[in-house]
Amino acid sequence: EVQLVESGGGLVQPGGSLRLSCAASGFTFSSHWMNWVRQASGKGLEWVAAIKQGGSEKYYVDSVKGRFTISRDDAKSSLHLQMNSLRAEDTALYYCARGPSYGERPDFLDPWGQGALVTVSS
Amino acid sequence: DIVMTQSPLSLPVTPGEPASISCRSSQSLLDSNGYNYLDWYLQKPGQSPQLLIYFVSNRASGVPDRFSGSGSGTDFTLKISRVEAEDVGIYYCMQSLQIPLTFGGGTKVEIK
Numbered sequence: 001e002v003q004l005v006e007s008g009g010g011l012v013q014p015g016g017s018l019r020l021s022c023a024a025s026g027f028t029f030s031s032h033w034m035n036w037v038r039q040a041s042g043k044g045l046e047w048v049a050a051i052k053q054g055g056s057e058k059y060y061v062d063s064v065k066g067r068f069t070i071s072r073d074d075a076k077s078s079l080h081l082q083m084n085s086l087r088a089e090d091t092a093l094y095y096c097a098r099g100p101s102y103g104e105r106p107d108f109l110d111p112w113g114q115g116a117l118v119t120v121s122s
Numbered sequence: 123d124i125v126m127t128q129s130p131l132s133l134p135v136t137p138g139e140p141a142s143i144s145c146r147s148s149q150s151l152l153d154s155n156g157y158n159y160l161d162w163y164l165q166k167p168g169q170s171p172q173l174l175i176y177f178v179s180n181r182a183s184g185v186p187d188r189f190s191g192s193g194s195g196t197d198f199t200l201k202i203s204r205v206e207a208e209d210v211g212i213y214y215c216m217q218s219l220q221i222p223l224t225f226g227g228g229t230k231v232e233i234k
Contacts (some may be wrong), residue, residue, distance in 0.1 A: 035223075037171075044214065044225055044228050045163075045165075045171065045214055045216075045225040045228075046225070047216075047222055047223035047224065047225070050221070050223070059221045059222070060222075061222045062222070095171070105159070105218055105221070106223065107177070107218045108161045108173055108176040108216075108218060109161075109171075109173060109216075110172070110173035110176075110182060111173070114170055115170060
């Protein structure tokens with residue numbers, strides 16, 4: 001069974017840092033695009049970042065560029081999101097989502113983890 | 123960025139009746155390879171989103187055949203042939219032609 005389990009969420013002050021992790025199992029992690037998507041409470045979905053197989057290509061939404069870094073550890077089947085200079089507007093449930101095992105873009109997201117809650121507040 | 127617009131925002135449905143959701147993109151999602159990069163997701167109450175349909179009309183594994191997708195270019199539709207109680211939730215379209223991936227605002231489907 002394919003599983004994605006996020007961890008590392010919590011309460012952090014504005015300007016602080018947090019590192020999210022996503023433990024993957026049930027599939028060949030190294031073969032897939034991987035993504036982070038967030039959802040503020042009661043709001044819609046916002047794609048945050050993607051990383052291609054091998055980790056050489058990384059993409060971000062403009063609002064997090066220069067503050068967030070996506071990375072992967074294929075040996076441990078894990079995905080990470082290092083979040084620095086956090087702002088109140090980064091408060092959201094952060095989902096890890098698997099992309100396809102082919103292609104030049106993260107065509108679709110399947111499956112998704114259960115999410116890790118990040119709250120940025122003083 | 124490609125802007126995705128869904129309608130309606132809310133869709134009250136009667137079990138057994140059909141339902142339809144529209145999604146429009148601010149630019150064509152048709153790539154030179156002939157594929158339209160448009161997916162549909164369903165977020166059931168209290169759950170994570172799940173992939174329903176990819177590349178406009180391909181059902182994801184385990185998705186019932188009462189769900190179907192159509193469209194090309196900038197106009198897309200998700201149809202449920204006969205709504206069941208388990209279909210309630212928020213439906214999102216998403217384009218994956220360009221980075222950043224962008225989602226529609228969502229359509230909340232609820233039982234009348």
